[in-house]
Amino acid sequence: MKINTSYFGEVEIDSKEVISFEQGLPGFLDEKEFVLLSFDEPLAFQVLQSINTEALAFIVVFPFDFKKEYRVDLNDQILEQLSIKSEEEVLILSIVTLKDHLTNSTANLQAPIVVNRHSRLGKQYIMHQSNYSTKEKIFNSSNVKGEK
Template sequence: MKINTSYFEEVEIDSKEVIYFEQGLPGFLNEKEFVLLSFDEPLAFQVLQSINTGELAFIVVFPFDFNKEYKVDLNDQILEQLKIETEDDVLILSIVTLKDHLNNSTANLQAPIIINRHSHLGKQYIMHQSNYSTKEYIFNSSIVKEEK
């Protein structure tokens, strides 16, 4: 199937790769179907692209690539909702806010995107009892919080 995208114009995707977010994403509750697209360059960034709204796309990263101590404890409700049975089922991504100077870009570690790689079910999981913020620097080895 062909879709319009924010970063790649029109692309052909396999309908088997569509990730279904039953409750949508916060702020985009009617957007339930996305696909994960990769850039040609060997960058850590990927795009979580809506398949219905070409203008809606989120830059995402693997949070463990820049924060080795990052931890996400998934509760039983999330495991059941996403049909997660093993650790291998889980893909965790963080939405990135790109800044003019790439070194100032941040990632939302407080609300990761959780995807079951096999069932293609997804959810943005807001960790209320967390020491992580929505704006963690991704290019700082010490991972400091962005000043407000």
């Protein structure tokens, strides 16, 4: 199927790749179907694109790429909602806020996107009892080449 996207124009997607958010996303409750698209560049950023609304796209990143000790403890309710049976089924993404200077960009580690890789069900999981913030720096002196 073809969809119009914010970052890539019109693209062909496989309907098997659509991620269903049965409850939508906070602030976008009517948006229930998204697809994960990759940039051609070597950066770890991807796009979580609504398949129905061209202008609705979130830049996302794998939080473990920049915060190795990051932990998401999924409760029984979300495991059931997403039909998660094993750790291998889980994909965790964080929504990024891009800044004018890329090295100042942040990621929301308090409310990750959780996706079951097999069932293609997803949910934004808000961790209320968390030491993480909604604005965790992605880049620091130890993971950005050329920074001092």
